[in-house]
Amino acid sequence: MSDRRTPDKASDGPGSPVRPYVMTEGREATNTVQLDMISVVISARGEVDELSLEPEQLAILDLCQRPLSVAEVAARLDIPVAVVKVLMGDLIARGYMLARAPYTIQHPVVGRDVLQAVLDGIQRL
Amino acid sequence: MASNDSDRGPTLLPAALKVLIAGGFGAGKTTMVGSISEITPLSTEEVMTEASLGVDDLSGVENKTTTTVALDFGRITISPELVLYLFGTPGQERFWFMWNELAAGALGAVVLADTRRLETCFPSVDFFERRGIPFVVAVNCFDGAAVYQPEEVRDALSLDPQIPVLLCDARVRESCKEVLITLIQHLQSRAASTV
Numbered sequence A: 001m002s003d004r005r006t007p008d009k010a011s012d013g014p015g016s017p018v019r020p021y022v023m024t025e026g027r028e029a030t031n032t033v034q035l036d037m038i039s040v041v042i043s044a045r046g047e048v049d050e051l052s053l054e055p056e057q058l059a060i061l062d063l064c065q066r067p068l069s070v071a072e073v074a075a076r077l078d079i080p081v082a083v084v085k086v087l088m089g090d091l092i093a094r095g096y097m098l099a100r101a102p103y104t105i106q107h108p109v110v111g112r113d114v115l116q117a118v119l120d121g122i123q124r125l
Numbered sequence B: 001m002a003s004n005d006s007d008r009g010p011t012l013l014p015a016a017l018k019v020l021i022a023g024g025f026g027a028g029k030t031t032m033v034g035s036i037s038e039i040t041p042l043s044t045e046e047v048m049t050e051a052s053l054g055v056d057d058l059s060g061v062e063n064k065t066t067t068t069v070a071l072d073f074g075r076i077t078i079s080p081e082l083v084l085y086l087f088g089t090p091g092q093e094r095f096w097f098m099w100n101e102l103a104a105g106a107l108g109a110v111v112l113a114d115t116r117r118l119e120t121c122f123p124s125v126d127f128f129e130r131r132g133i134p135f136v137v138a139v140n141c142f143d144g145a146a147v148y149q150p151e152e153v154r155d156a157l158s159l160d161p162q163i164p165v166l167l168c169d170a171r172v173r174e175s176c177k178e179v180l181i182t183l184i185q186h187l188q189s190r191a192a193s194t195v
């Protein structure tokens, strides 16, 4: 990560421990997917053009062979959530990754079923 | 937003829900997440919310990015279609900016009331009341601290009569389960009364 730092970005002032935007340089324009902290993602099967990706993006694809939330990926790879979202947005735009938005209870009837499922799930623990 | 894919259809992906665990510093938030989560609680270091991060606008950001906040969270798999995440909220008021993003879309919240210093949960109660986010109050009883009855806590916090208040021990899994069950049942009764 640190070898991608460029002097014209931000100075390493005291108390600026992370400068995540360096890693996401030039990527945000392609990011059209709205990812939430608890969007669930999975890597798509198929060929990946590894040379066109950042090492962190390859790490994300490796990690997400089974469904994980954005927050989990951020925690496991020790990359801030905001940065993971940008890197993933790019992967999704290229078809390397799939995402599912969080569940929001808008429909009262569906909401009732979901609440019951959650209750049953917790009681089973 | 679920994209189509010939290999891995969207049905493979569970939808996630979240519940917040709030309360003052040291009230037992991380402990509660750890007691009930199926994974070792994870933690992310957040630099800023995205709105403030301004990825390509660095000029105004440098002096602000020094604020980092650790969020810890755990997971409960409900079914192949549903996953519940529990997020401990940052326990200090200077991290309010983080709460907005955390609270967006949350099913509800648990406010942990620390019996040694009840007032430390006031800001959390205020926040959820103002946002209309449903919550329950779990009174975490620390050894040697004054013992409060739930009704005393309700009075001290001026809570509406329908908001559940219960005693808990954040270190005990069954106790945390009971707190979450109380929260979901509270959500159910709210849903029943508004539909």
Ligand SMILES: Nc1nc2c(ncn2[C@@H]2O[C@H](COP(=O)(O)OP(=O)(O)O)[C@@H](O)[C@H]2O)c(=O)[nH]1
Pocket (backbone or CB within 6 Å): B023, B024, B025, B026, B027, B028, B029, B030, B031, B032, B088, B091, B140, B141, B142, B143, B168, B169, B170, B171
């Ligand atoms: N006696 C007692 N101690 C607790 C309880 N919950 C948490 N603690 C302890 O209180 C300390 C702070 O808890 P922590 O979960 O880190 O608080 P947080 O700041 O809200 O995340 C830890 O040492 C816990 O072991 C409880 O229910 N009873």
Ligand SMILES: [Mg+2]
Pocket (backbone or CB within 6 Å): B029, B030, B031, B072, B088
């Ligand atoms: Mg904590």
